[in-house]
Amino acid sequence: MNDTSNRANQEAMLALCQITKEFPGVVALDRVDLTIRRNELVGLVGENGAGKSVLMKIMIGLIQPDGGTIKLHGEPITLKNPSDAIKNGIGMVFQDGSLVRNLSVVENLFLCHETAFRRFGLLSVRSMRAAARELLTQMKLHIDVDLPVAEISPAERQMVEIARLLWLSELYEHDNPVLILDEPTTVLADKERETLFSILQDIKKQASIVLISHRLQEIVENCNRIVILKDGKNVTEMATSEARLLKVEQLMVGHSFSADRFHEDEQRTRGEKEILRVENLSKAGFFEPLSFTVGEGEIVGLIGLVGSGKEEVCKCLAGLEKADTGSIALDGRKLPRGSPSSTVRAGLGHIPIDRRSEGLALMMNVAENVNLLVLNRLKAGGFLSPARERKNAHHWVAECQIKTPSIATLCSNLSGGNQQKTVISKWLSSRVRLLILDHPTRGVDVGAKDEIYKLMRKLAKEGIGMLIMCDTIEEDIGLADRILVMKDSRLVKEIDSSPNKKPTPQDIIGLIV
Numbered sequence: 001m002n003d004t005s006n007r008a009n010q011e012a013m014l015a016l017c018q019i020t021k022e023f024p025g026v027v028a029l030d031r032v033d034l035t036i037r038r039n040e041l042v043g044l045v046g047e048n049g050a051g052k053s054v055l056m057k058i059m060i061g062l063i064q065p066d067g068g069t070i071k072l073h074g075e076p077i078t079l080k081n082p083s084d085a086i087k088n089g090i091g092m093v094f095q096d097g098s099l100v101r102n103l104s105v106v107e108n109l110f111l112c113h114e115t116a117f118r119r120f121g122l123l124s125v126r127s128m129r130a131a132a133r134e135l136l137t138q139m140k141l142h143i144d145v146d147l148p149v150a151e152i153s154p155a156e157r158q159m160v161e162i163a164r165l166l167w168l169s170e171l172y173e174h175d176n177p178v179l180i181l182d183e184p185t186t187v188l189a190d191k192e193r194e195t196l197f198s199i200l201q202d203i204k205k206q207a208s209i210v211l212i213s214h215r216l217q218e219i220v221e222n223c224n225r226i227v228i229l230k231d232g233k234n235v236t237e238m239a240t241s242e243a244r245l246l247k248v249e250q251l252m253v254g255h256s257f258s259a260d261r262f263h264e265d266e267q268r269t270r271g272e273k274e275i276l277r278v279e280n281l282s283k284a285g286f287f288e289p290l291s292f293t294v295g296e297g298e299i300v301g302l303i304g305l306v307g308s309g310k311e312e313v314c315k316c317l318a319g320l321e322k323a324d325t326g327s328i329a330l331d332g333r334k335l336p337r338g339s340p341s342s343t344v345r346a347g348l349g350h351i352p353i354d355r356r357s358e359g360l361a362l363m364m365n366v367a368e369n370v371n372l373l374v375l376n377r378l379k380a381g382g383f384l385s386p387a388r389e390r391k392n393a394h395h396w397v398a399e400c401q402i403k404t405p406s407i408a409t410l411c412s413n414l415s416g417g418n419q420q421k422t423v424i425s426k427w428l429s430s431r432v433r434l435l436i437l438d439h440p441t442r443g444v445d446v447g448a449k450d451e452i453y454k455l456m457r458k459l460a461k462e463g464i465g466m467l468i469m470c471d472t473i474e475e476d477i478g479l480a481d482r483i484l485v486m487k488d489s490r491l492v493k494e495i496d497s498s499p500n501k502k503p504t505p506q507d508i509i510g511l512i513v
């Protein structure tokens with residue numbers, strides 16, 4: 001008997017059957033089925049907006065479905081809320097995390113369940129600490145349990161959340177809990193990602209795990225089974241032993257991709273004109289004096305490890321921080337140091353890494369976000385003209401192919417990739433000269449990634465200069481015309497990355513570590 005049929009015979013722990021959910025203007029889920037068996041790691045994949053998160057929120061009782069049933073060990077159940085789900089052995093780690101940042105690790109681990117540590121009516125802090133240490137050691141995590149959660153790394157925070165769920169399932173005596181991880185690896189560095197997967201392989205011996213990720217490679221490498229959703233419907237599922245990356249991508253988006261991922265054939269030579277000139281810019285403790293330029297229509301990749309200083313360079317360019325020395329000039333005009341508003345007015349746009357908290361006004365709608373920087377242009381007779389507002393918003397929604405029920409939809413209700421496109425369109429609408437793109441495709445599905453790449457090539461053709469920092473070195477190399485390498489607070493090398501002269505990732509890794 002092969003591996004798949006073996007597993008098919010195994011007991012279904014949890015089954016979602018024919019789940020339907022509608023929101024105003026969108027059918028988020030249309031009769032979706034999902035079965036979770038004992039001790040398996042299931043990869044849940046699909047484009048931005050496919051319905052993955054909504055399905056998982058239904059699985060933990062955070063959202064109630066319009067139709068369908070949830071069965072636990074074959075018996076239908078209703079999950080009224082997340083704590084109801086936890087009592088039934090189902091827990092979720094959200095992408096944006098749910099720990100209380102100013103409480104310590106041990107306080108977070110047992111929050112609301114401290115009664116488990118009462119002895120003769122008194123809370124035994126000592127036994128709480130001991131339990132916390134034991135839990136974390138099991139997960140090969142060696143952190144001070146008294147540290148506030150705000151002071152540990154994102155990777156450690158995630159581990160603490162997982163540990164909390166495992167402990168809770170033990171508390172409620174579930175021998176095989178279901179653990180849901182929604183895009184846990186998006187914010188992790190390569191090393192941390194490896195650690196997470198090795199821990200998940202261990203946890204799998206006593207739990208079932210559902211993992212959502214846009215890093216399809218890691219899904220194919222680590223999961224037992226892959227379930228693909230598209231437009232709120234089941235597409236197919238397969239054992240990973242039968243899965244090929246290209247096939248999964250194709251099933252997800254419904255079309256294949258050209259071998260030329262980064263559209264290098266559309267790469268063009270830098271225009272005569274210089275857009276950005278940075279001279280002797282420095283900030284003590286972050287980066288030593290450095291100089292470079294970005295030309296018209298040129299894409300420059302800035303590569304370096306976390307802590308190499310590249311993040312601070314970008315913040316200084318965007319005016320969010322003030323450099324100690326040096327100058328920044330856009331189209332030959334000097335920018336005042338440390339002034340975000342005059343930097344924007346001069347035509348320098350910045351798409352931050354954390355679009356949810358910095359790039360986008362989530363409680364405003366699509367049109368309001370797109371128009372945010374150009375309100376002056378949309379006035380008629382001193383007042384905002386609703387007709388002009390609508391026209392501008394419609395234009396950019398079409399141009400950037402933002403998938404939204406309408407321009408009046410709140411941005412918080414858009415999926416990740418479409419939020420990202422909304423941020424980009426806001427800057428394009430404001431007619432920037434130079435755009436800093438900090439991890440532009442983070443959390444974005446393969447199809448939307450491809451659209452963002454095409455959009456960047458188009459911007460380059462229009463003469464806009466770009467400074468990019470990407471999720472992977474391959475992405476930096478593929479997109480960039482030229483690469484700047486930073487190491488230990490210094491700009492150490494400049495590398496040509498024109499179509500036939502692309503460096504290999506190894507060339508670059510050798511320089512940054």
Ligand SMILES: Nc1ncnc2c1ncn2[C@@H]1O[C@H](COP(=O)(O)OP(=O)(O)OP(=O)(O)O)[C@@H](O)[C@H]1O
Pocket residue numbers: 023024026027028046047048049050051052053054055413414415416417418443445
């Ligand atoms: N609270 C809500 N109100 C209205 N629409 C919503 C709400 N939550 C989700 N949606 C819509 O439901 C659909 C599915 O969203 P969901 O968040 O599940 O996508 P996803 O597959 O997780 O995408 P991503 O990969 O971008 O995270 C999307 O069209 C989204 O805009």
Ligand SMILES: [Mg+2]
Pocket residue numbers: 052053054
């Ligand atoms: Mg999601």
